[in-house]
Amino acid sequence: MDDEDFTDAINEEIMRLAASKITEDMVIAIDPGDLRKKYARKMEFLGKVRDGSENEIGEGYPLCKAVATDIESHQVIPLYCEAYSFLAEDVKSENAQLLKLIDTIFRHLEDRGIHAMDRGGDRGVLYKKYLGEKEAKRFVIRLANRDVMHQGRRRHCCDLAKVLYRPLMRRS
Numbered sequence: 001m002d003d004e005d006f007t008d009a010i011n012e013e014i015m016r017l018a019a020s021k022i023t024e025d026m027v028i029a030i031d032p033g034d035l036r037k038k039y040a041r042k043m044e045f046l047g048k049v050r051d052g053s054e055n056e057i058g059e060g061y062p063l064c065k066a067v068a069t070d071i072e073s074h075q076v077i078p079l080y081c082e083a084y085s086f087l088a089e090d091v092k093s094e095n096a097q098l099l100k101l102i103d104t105i106f107r108h109l110e111d112r113g114i115h116a117m118d119r120g121g122d123r124g125v126l127y128k129k130y131l132g133e134k135e136a137k138r139f140v141i142r143l144a145n146r147d148v149m150h151q152g153r154r155r156h157c158c159d160l161a162k163v164l165y166r167p168l169m170r171r172s
Contacts, residue, residue: 011080015108018068018077026068028079028105028113032094032120035083036060045085061085064097066105068113080104095125102129106137115139122146 034049
C-alpha cells in the first residue's frame with residue numbers, strides 16, 4: 001500500500017463532505033506553507049523548505065492547504081491539504097500546486113466563499129486565475145511591497161492604501 005498515493009482521493013472526499021457547509025461569504029484561507037522534518041534523514045523526496053516559524057532553511061516538504069471559516073461562528077472547516085516535493089517527477093512548481101488546489105475548490109464549491117491569501121499569493125499566475133476566467137472570482141490577496149496601477153498612474157501599494165483609506169473613513 002505504500003506505493004499508492006491517496007492524497008487526491010482524500011482531498012476530493014474532504015472537499016465533497018465540506019461543500020454543503022460552505023456559504024457565500026465564508027472566508028476560504030489558502031496557504032502555501034511547509035512541513036519541516038527537523039530530524040528526518042531518509043524520507044522519500046525530502047527536500048529543502050523555508051521554515052517560516054524558525055525563519056531558516058531546513059529539510060521537509062512544501063504544503064498546499066485550505067480551510068473555510070465563518071468569522072461569526074468561529075467554525076473552521078478543513079478543505080484541502082497536500083504535502084509535496086519538488087524532487088518528485090509529477091510536481092512541476094508551487095504555482096501548479098496552488099492552481100490544482102484552487103481548481104479543486106472551484107469544482108466543489110463553485111463561486112461560494114471568498115478566497116484569501118497572504119503575501120505568498122501575490123503572483124501573476126494567481127491574479128490571472130481569479131480575474132481571467134469568464135467572470136472574476138471573489139478573492140483577497142495581501143500585496144507584497146509592490147507598485148500598482150490606479151487611474152492610469154503607477155503608485156506604490158502603501159501610498160495608494162493611505163489615499164483610499166481616508167475617503168472610506170469619512171463615509172462611516
